[in-house]
Amino acid sequence: MAALQKSIDKRNALINATIDLVNNDGFHATPMSKIAKMACVSPATIYLYFENKQDLVNKTYIEVKSNYTAYAFATYDESMSVEKGFEVIWKRIADFKLKESAHAMFLAQCDNTPMIDEESRQEGIKHLQPLLDLWARGKKEGIIKPLSDYMLYAYSINPLSFLMITQNRGSVKLDAKELDQAFEAAWSSIKACK
Amino acid sequence: MAALQKSIDKRNALINATIDLVNNDGFHATPMSKIAKMACVSPATIYLYFENKQDLVNKTYIEVKSNYTAYAFATYDESMSVEKGFEVIWKRIADFKLKESAHAMFLAQCDNTPMIDEESRQEGIKHLQPLLDLWARGKKEGIIKPLSDYMLYAYSINPLSFLMITQNRGSVKLDAKELDQAFEAAWSSIKACK
Amino acid sequence: MAALQKSIDKRNALINATIDLVNNDGFHATPMSKIAKMACVSPATIYLYFENKQDLVNKTYIEVKSNYTAYAFATYDESMSVEKGFEVIWKRIADFKLKESAHAMFLAQCDNTPMIDEESRQEGIKHLQPLLDLWARGKKEGIIKPLSDYMLYAYSINPLSFLMITQNRGSVKLDAKELDQAFEAAWSSIKACK
Amino acid sequence: MAALQKSIDKRNALINATIDLVNNDGFHATPMSKIAKMACVSPATIYLYFENKQDLVNKTYIEVKSNYTAYAFATYDESMSVEKGFEVIWKRIADFKLKESAHAMFLAQCDNTPMIDEESRQEGIKHLQPLLDLWARGKKEGIIKPLSDYMLYAYSINPLSFLMITQNRGSVKLDAKELDQAFEAAWSSIKACK
DNA sequence: CATGAATGAGTATTCATTCAT
DNA sequence: AATGAATGAATACTCATTCAT
Numbered sequence: 001m002a003a004l005q006k007s008i009d010k011r012n013a014l015i016n017a018t019i020d021l022v023n024n025d026g027f028h029a030t031p032m033s034k035i036a037k038m039a040c041v042s043p044a045t046i047y048l049y050f051e052n053k054q055d056l057v058n059k060t061y062i063e064v065k066s067n068y069t070a071y072a073f074a075t076y077d078e079s080m081s082v083e084k085g086f087e088v089i090w091k092r093i094a095d096f097k098l099k100e101s102a103h104a105m106f107l108a109q110c111d112n113t114p115m116i117d118e119e120s121r122q123e124g125i126k127h128l129q130p131l132l133d134l135w136a137r138g139k140k141e142g143i144i145k146p147l148s149d150y151m152l153y154a155y156s157i158n159p160l161s162f163l164m165i166t167q168n169r170g171s172v173k174l175d176a177k178e179l180d181q182a183f184e185a186a187w188s189s190i191k192a193c194k
Numbered sequence: 195m196a197a198l199q200k201s202i203d204k205r206n207a208l209i210n211a212t213i214d215l216v217n218n219d220g221f222h223a224t225p226m227s228k229i230a231k232m233a234c235v236s237p238a239t240i241y242l243y244f245e246n247k248q249d250l251v252n253k254t255y256i257e258v259k260s261n262y263t264a265y266a267f268a269t270y271d272e273s274m275s276v277e278k279g280f281e282v283i284w285k286r287i288a289d290f291k292l293k294e295s296a297h298a299m300f301l302a303q304c305d306n307t308p309m310i311d312e313e314s315r316q317e318g319i320k321h322l323q324p325l326l327d328l329w330a331r332g333k334k335e336g337i338i339k340p341l342s343d344y345m346l347y348a349y350s351i352n353p354l355s356f357l358m359i360t361q362n363r364g365s366v367k368l369d370a371k372e373l374d375q376a377f378e379a380a381w382s383s384i385k386a387c388k
Numbered sequence: 389m390a391a392l393q394k395s396i397d398k399r400n401a402l403i404n405a406t407i408d409l410v411n412n413d414g415f416h417a418t419p420m421s422k423i424a425k426m427a428c429v430s431p432a433t434i435y436l437y438f439e440n441k442q443d444l445v446n447k448t449y450i451e452v453k454s455n456y457t458a459y460a461f462a463t464y465d466e467s468m469s470v471e472k473g474f475e476v477i478w479k480r481i482a483d484f485k486l487k488e489s490a491h492a493m494f495l496a497q498c499d500n501t502p503m504i505d506e507e508s509r510q511e512g513i514k515h516l517q518p519l520l521d522l523w524a525r526g527k528k529e530g531i532i533k534p535l536s537d538y539m540l541y542a543y544s545i546n547p548l549s550f551l552m553i554t555q556n557r558g559s560v561k562l563d564a565k566e567l568d569q570a571f572e573a574a575w576s577s578i579k580a581c582k
Numbered sequence: 583m584a585a586l587q588k589s590i591d592k593r594n595a596l597i598n599a600t601i602d603l604v605n606n607d608g609f610h611a612t613p614m615s616k617i618a619k620m621a622c623v624s625p626a627t628i629y630l631y632f633e634n635k636q637d638l639v640n641k642t643y644i645e646v647k648s649n650y651t652a653y654a655f656a657t658y659d660e661s662m663s664v665e666k667g668f669e670v671i672w673k674r675i676a677d678f679k680l681k682e683s684a685h686a687m688f689l690a691q692c693d694n695t696p697m698i699d700e701e702s703r704q705e706g707i708k709h710l711q712p713l714l715d716l717w718a719r720g721k722k723e724g725i726i727k728p729l730s731d732y733m734l735y736a737y738s739i740n741p742l743s744f745l746m747i748t749q750n751r752g753s754v755k756l757d758a759k760e761l762d763q764a765f766e767a768a769w770s771s772i773k774a775c776k
Numbered sequence: 777c778a779t780g781a782a783t784g785a786g787t788a789t790t791c792a793t794t795c796a797t
Numbered sequence: 798a799a800t801g802a803a804t805g806a807a808t809a810c811t812c813a814t815t816c817a818t
Binding site for chain 6: 391419420421431432434435440441
């Protein structure tokens with residue numbers, strides 16, 4: 001048990017080091033040796049947990065993405081109304097992106113870069129299903145515009161990524177009032193007009 | 195004259211090769227030798243036009259960003275109404291992102307990655323001023339929601355980047371109808387409610 | 389223990405390869421890859437033992453210089469008379485320069501070239517102190533001319549470098565008789581006239 | 583004539599640039615492009631005057647060496663006594679080494695380095711003949727010790743190189759008094775004992 | 777499991793030299 | 798004669814990965 005825990009700790013240390021370093025220096029300037037050093041293990045040890053650098057970054061991506069979606073849907077319940085459900089999910093996502101910004105930055109970099117395997121990318125997308133289901137329900141009920149999921153995501157969720165990056169660069173600080181405005185904008189762009 | 199043109203051609207070939215290769219393989223997997231080969235010059239020749247790899251990618255970024263904004267505002271005129279002006283600019287931006295998708299992909303990668311110097315990033319932002327001026331006018335006239343520029347950008351412009359990337363990955367194809375929907379969503383997220 | 393010895397062996401092999409190659413081809417024509425090959429290690433291995441090429445050559449200089457002075461004073465004893473002491477040291481130096489000529493050649497090249505860091509040069513000079521002390525004693529006793537240490541070195545020790553180089557170029561062969569003449573010349577140039 | 587003069591000027595500028603740069607940075611850190619820049623010509627122009635880098639440095643060596651010997655013997659006359667002749671030559675050499683120290687430094691670097699062709703080295707030695715003749719005379723007359731020319735050079739002339747280098751490094755300043763001491767040491771090391 | 781040492785294959789960059797003008 | 802642009806062949810150095818311990 002203790003041994004297993006130590007293993008998990010090491011794996012986590014490696015994942016976290018990868019996130020930190022890739023965030024700050026970029027994938028191209030993040031050598032395995034630096035990751036090892038930050039995780040306080042030998043470079044060789046990385047290869048006990050991951051096949052190679054590509055695998056390390058793929059697995060990191062999947063893990064972070066999975067944390068992200070778990071967080072997003074943690075307080076959501078399918079019995080909620082579409083409107084309420086969307087608000088609940090949106091706010092959790094906003095929370096994650098702005099508070100766990102290191103993780104969110106890492107995802108943003110992965111999503112805009114040929115740095116992740118296509119397969120891992122697909123794997124990462126899967127977990128968004130509850131949101132897509134909610135939207136399907138919303139469209140059927142005439143509450144949500146009959147747009148493709150990509151379009152809905154582009155206008156209601158993705159802007160949060162941009163705001164998160166901007167905030168991380170120090171250009172802007174998002175407080176409660178602005179978050180409300182953001183939600184308002186998100187909702188008004190996808191809710192069906194009466 | 196002919197010599198000058200040859201120089202310009204070579205520089206352009208290098209810039210284009212950089213865009214192509216960074217788009218497909220990522221900055222980390224784009225060696226100078228490959229760029230040189232694609233541009234049909236010797237590796238050493240790159241250093242006649244750029245100081246080093248970082249400078250090459252910085253200059254490429256600034257050039258592409260500058261083309262992007264020039265394209266965005268080419269048909270815009272300050273005498274237009276806010277509503278018309280926004281539509282004109284938005285459609286040009288959409289055009290650029292979806293048709294010149296290689297350039298747009300390159301910008302997206304640069305904007306989400308520590309691959310560009312902060313200085314070059316700032317340089318790239320400058321040219322967006324006409325849009326910010328338009329928004330200022332719209333806010334004064336009560337036509338546009340009184341949101342920060344970052345917020346307006348996040349909801350009305352940035353979603354196009356997400357749609358562009360998604361289309362480039364083959365997940366979706368944006369036709370005229372969907373572009374209209376996108377514009378509708380963009381506009382409704384920033385226009386002031388009556 | 390064995391591992392440590394292997395490390396020391398490798399470091400020594402690198403130092404020796406550096407001496408050999410710099411002697412024969414000059415610093416400018418001695419690539420790291422050649423040094424590695426001669427030391428039977430990979431080029432990358434050099435960087436486990438030295439920071440870079442400059443560091444390798446600095447450290448080599450300091451090591452050789454240190455061997456040189458250790459050799460020079462090995463049989464000297466401060467209780468000796470000035471005359472005897474000088475003879476003992478001079479003969480050891482002559483021995484070193486003429487027998488360990490590869491090392492002596494390397495030092496000569498370093499001493500006449502901007503190939504070594506100033507800091508390493510200073511480090512190398514330090515160890516000559518016993519000779520300077522001997523001269524101080526000699527001057528006090530009126531046995532040695534009241535000249536600066538540089539002057540004494542120039543006339544009594546440095547000529548050996550010239551002779552060593554000339555011998556190495558094959559122009560001359562120094563046998564016992566000529567060594568005696570050389571010592572005679574050295575001594576007569578610095579001993580106080582009665 | 584004017585055209586010829588311009589050519590000579592360029593050649594001289596190249597030679598001087600070579601001396602300066604090799605003195606300050608070392609042969610290994612002196613690229614042709616830098617030499618060209620300092621001489622205010624194009625890199626390609628160097629090849630109109632010299633075959634290649636090796637040739638440039640060989641020719642520079644021969645030229646400097648030749649200036650050196652011309653200077654050394656300029657005021658010497660074979661009708662002088664051995665003692666007077668030696669003093670005259672020695673003082674001119676000292677003058678050259680300490681006043682034209684850039685040239686002297688360059689020679690010292692060449693003489694202790696495999697940076698010059700053997701052939702050019704031989705060519706450079708030739709011009710010392712008058713000194714050797716003087717010594718031959720001195721030995722016959724019993725005024726000079728019956729030592730080989732190398733030995734005489736090592737003790738009476740070469741120390742000046744060491745003193746010149748030391749002075750150039752700033753460790754010591756040779757004034758008139760010290761020059762007299764140096765001459766005294768030089769002479770006493772080679773003059774025959776009565 | 778864990779590691780530090782070792783490395784081969786690469787990478788950015790430089791440089792002596794050439795060539796079209 | 799003179800040049801600036803161009804380049805192929807190096808070169809110092811890095812890094813993902815392996816292996817003996």
